[in-house]
Amino acid sequence: MQWNSVSEFFAMGGYAFYVWGSFGATALVMAVESLLIRNRRRQMQQTLRAEHQPNELQT
Amino acid sequence: MNKHGIQWFKYASPQNFYFLAGRLWPWFAGLAAVLALVGLWIAFFLAPTDAQQGEGYRIIFVHVPTSQMSMLIYVVMAGWAAIGLAFNTRLSGMMASALAPTGALFAFLSLVTGSLWGKPMWGTWWVWDARLTSELILLFLYLGFLALQSSIDDPRRADKACAVLALVGVVNVPIIYFSVIWWNTLHQGASVSMTRAPSMAAPMLWGMLIMVVAFWMYAIAAALARVRTIILERERHTEWVKHAME
Numbered sequence: 001m002q003w004n005s006v007s008e009f010f011a012m013g014g015y016a017f018y019v020w021g022s023f024g025a026t027a028l029v030m031a032v033e034s035l036l037i038r039n040r041r042r043q044m045q046q047t048l049r050a051e052h053q054p055n056e057l058q059t
Numbered sequence: 060m061n062k063h064g065i066q067w068f069k070y071a072s073p074q075n076f077y078f079l080a081g082r083l084w085p086w087f088a089g090l091a092a093v094l095a096l097v098g099l100w101i102a103f104f105l106a107p108t109d110a111q112q113g114e115g116y117r118i119i120f121v122h123v124p125t126s127q128m129s130m131l132i133y134v135v136m137a138g139w140a141a142i143g144l145a146f147n148t149r150l151s152g153m154m155a156s157a158l159a160p161t162g163a164l165f166a167f168l169s170l171v172t173g174s175l176w177g178k179p180m181w182g183t184w185w186v187w188d189a190r191l192t193s194e195l196i197l198l199f200l201y202l203g204f205l206a207l208q209s210s211i212d213d214p215r216r217a218d219k220a221c222a223v224l225a226l227v228g229v230v231n232v233p234i235i236y237f238s239v240i241w242w243n244t245l246h247q248g249a250s251v252s253m254t255r256a257p258s259m260a261a262p263m264l265w266g267m268l269i270m271v272v273a274f275w276m277y278a279i280a281a282a283l284a285r286v287r288t289i290i291l292e293r294e295r296h297t298e299w300v301k302h303a304m305e
Contacts, residue, residue, distance in 0.1 A: 013114030014115075015179055019114060021175045022121050022172040025171050026121045034281070045291075048295060052304065
């Protein structure tokens, strides 16, 4: 391992903004996409439940 | 009928695929998480400092996987589109539209991480060179696909139009891949080649390969999870969806 201290690790040899920016942007996009997929599914489930409610009342 | 082995055509029906995808995607997501942790450990703690680029080169561990996935997803998407056009299967269009958003995000990330790498190493966020421009065109192809999809109300007609767009655009993928060979460009050549020994230290190579596989797993999980909702949206008036929701 080439890091002597925690601060050296976060400094990334002077490239902190670029390195952490890249990894941060990637992690952020993946997290947001996962949330969007979950929300779309929940919305669809709600729509389907609402649609099927009247059917149950008729029968 | 074939009684042996897996009956692949069974899963061509959206109903069966819905449940299959539901069982599969958590496994892919789990694999993605485990591999990403291993890959990140290698990327930050085992891979040595680069002789030329210092610690700045570590961007490679997200830049290569996102760039590669942006191209690979496009090819897979065009493949589904072709199957849809040839066999008129419903699932193909759904898979293509499930892959497009993930591909678009990876193309976007490829450009962002590339920019963040270009600034300290080349002194510029952006140049209009062959590699960067063709990757930008890839992002626009994804966005065009998504825009076309949402502009046509009938999903089956949208699938057909989008399939044609996807197939025409697939020409761009080899252009991106070979751009560093065909044209003079600021962008460096391929990091990994099949024909010659790797030019980088073993932990760098392994870290990168593990990150690439982690991103594959993530993309598969995302596409499978998304296609489930797309199947529900399109099959909402069928009996099986009504039962599945109970």
